[in-house]
Amino acid sequence: MSLLDNVKVFFDQAAKKMAIDDHVRQMLEEPDRIIEVKIPGTENGKPKVFRGYRVQHNNARGPYKGGLRYHPTVEMDEVVALAGLMTWKCSLLNVPYGGGKGGISCDPTKMTRQELEAISRAFIRQLMPNIGPTVDVPAPDVNTDGQIMAWMVDEATQIAGESMLPLLTGKPVSMGGSLGRTESTGYGVARVGVEALKKIGIEPKDATAAVQGFGKVGGWTAARLYKMGVKVVAVSDISGGYYCKDGINIEDLMKYTATSKGHLIEGFSAPGLTKISNDELLTLDVDLLCPCAMENQIDPGVAKRVRAKVISEGANGPVTADGDAVLTERGIVVIPDILANAGGVTVSYFEWVQNFQHISWTFDEVINKMDSMMVNCLNDVWEVSQKEKCSLRTAAFILSITRVIEAMKLTGKI
Numbered sequence: 001m002s003l004l005d006n007v008k009v010f011f012d013q014a015a016k017k018m019a020i021d022d023h024v025r026q027m028l029e030e031p032d033r034i035i036e037v038k039i040p041g042t043e044n045g046k047p048k049v050f051r052g053y054r055v056q057h058n059n060a061r062g063p064y065k066g067g068l069r070y071h072p073t074v075e076m077d078e079v080v081a082l083a084g085l086m087t088w089k090c091s092l093l094n095v096p097y098g099g100g101k102g103g104i105s106c107d108p109t110k111m112t113r114q115e116l117e118a119i120s121r122a123f124i125r126q127l128m129p130n131i132g133p134t135v136d137v138p139a140p141d142v143n144t145d146g147q148i149m150a151w152m153v154d155e156a157t158q159i160a161g162e163s164m165l166p167l168l169t170g171k172p173v174s175m176g177g178s179l180g181r182t183e184s185t186g187y188g189v190a191r192v193g194v195e196a197l198k199k200i201g202i203e204p205k206d207a208t209a210a211v212q213g214f215g216k217v218g219g220w221t222a223a224r225l226y227k228m229g230v231k232v233v234a235v236s237d238i239s240g241g242y243y244c245k246d247g248i249n250i251e252d253l254m255k256y257t258a259t260s261k262g263h264l265i266e267g268f269s270a271p272g273l274t275k276i277s278n279d280e281l282l283t284l285d286v287d288l289l290c291p292c293a294m295e296n297q298i299d300p301g302v303a304k305r306v307r308a309k310v311i312s313e314g315a316n317g318p319v320t321a322d323g324d325a326v327l328t329e330r331g332i333v334v335i336p337d338i339l340a341n342a343g344g345v346t347v348s349y350f351e352w353v354q355n356f357q358h359i360s361w362t363f364d365e366v367i368n369k370m371d372s373m374m375v376n377c378l379n380d381v382w383e384v385s386q387k388e389k390c391s392l393r394t395a396a397f398i399l400s401i402t403r404v405i406e407a408m409k410l411t412g413k414i
């Protein structure tokens with residue numbers, strides 16, 4: 001099943017409980033606008049025409065918001081699914097945004113820095129008529145970063161003839177970015193994971209965890225768990241995984257990956273460390289599992305063998321819809337992506353607010369505000385799941401869909 005199919009199933013599970021009319025369901029599920037552009041550029045010196053996408057899913061609660069992904073697998077259906085997830089995520093966290101997503105189908109590993117800059121500037125030029133600081137606010141996603149945001153802000157500023165800092169979030173701190181944005185997604189994944197463990201009677205100092213993916217999300221998830229006193233016994237990335245029953249020193253590992261080839265964990269050494277596969281990591285006997293790599297990692301075959309008590313979804317869509325059914329049946333607590341990894345968009349919102357107000361908050365101010373929003377949200381979702389006797393995922397969708405429906409009713413759209 002594709003990510004879009006999975007998101008449809010998750011949406012439908014909540015919509016069924018809410019008894020939503022068909023026309024309302026259609027208004028909520030289908031994107032407001034789909035933009036597809038062709039971008040002239042070069043790859044390894046050879047001229048090439050790239051495809052770029054921006055999907056504006058729903059803006060009933062505020063400007064469209066969501067990242068721009070550069071990857072060979074970027075295609076319309078995936079972008080539509082991810083844009084929808086952003087609508088539900090922003091509504092769930094009660095940040096005043098709608099949902100959007102975009103990207104370019106390209107392979108950045110085959111492109112020079114100059115080639116990346118050229119397509120990034122060309123892409124934003126094509127999008128400019130349909131985006132803006134109070135219209136649609138993009139951000140980094142897979143394979144895009146602060147540098148790419150900086151090129152895009154600069155291009156937009158030149159076109160508009162005025163500062164366009166609030167047009168994009170995830171900018172470098174020296175160019176209007178927020179302190180804490182880098183850490184925010186992973187920090188949030190860890191924080192709500194630990195809160196859920198507490199709810200089932202496990203204190204962080206007694207807990208063990210495994211983290212799949214050691215990139216922007218997984219690295220900071222592991223780092224915060226380690227800081228909070230959780231024993232992180234396993235980590236992995238595309239190069240494979242490591243296990244240590246006494247816990248891995250994540251500070252040492254972060255130092256290692258800062259300079260390792262491709263920032264991979266491969267080659268890290270420490271006493272008691274053994275190699276494990278990604279499949280073994282997902283089925284380890286730990287309290288908390290954080291899949292922070294990519295979608296569709298936990299299908300029914302893996303779900304049957306998962307031994308973690310709580311899963312905090314760092315990646316978008318790491319559990320398939322049929323895998324989710326198995327986990328729910330087995331009583332495993334799954335904190336859904338639209339809640340677990342929402343720390344990133346929450347701090348993106350803080351960045352936007354700081355840009356409009358021309359102020360900067362401290363790192364602690366940012367993380368404390370984010371923590372309290374995420375923990376409150378987990379408590380709300382937990383309460384709905386108990387009341388409605390459903391999974392946290394269905395409860396999260398019920399809460400966020402309810403808010404979007406309210407806003408759409410107020411504007412007369414439904």
Ligand SMILES: NC(=O)c1ccc[n+]([C@@H]2O[C@H](COP(=O)([O-])OP(=O)(O)OC[C@H]3O[C@@H](n4cnc5c(N)ncnc54)[C@H](O)[C@@H]3O)[C@@H](O)[C@H]2O)c1
Nearest residue numbers: 185213214215216217237238292293294314315316341344
């Ligand atoms: N970066 C954010 O702020 C953010 C916010 C919300 C959601 N997400 C989602 O989190 C996920 C990860 O994003 P990221 O920004 O950390 O990307 P990233 O590229 O920085 O890191 C991805 C990590 O996953 C690893 N990986 C890739 N394929 C793997 C595989 N088959 N098995 C094991 N590990 C594998 C990579 O080696 C890398 O360590 C994506 O689904 C993304 O959409 C990211």
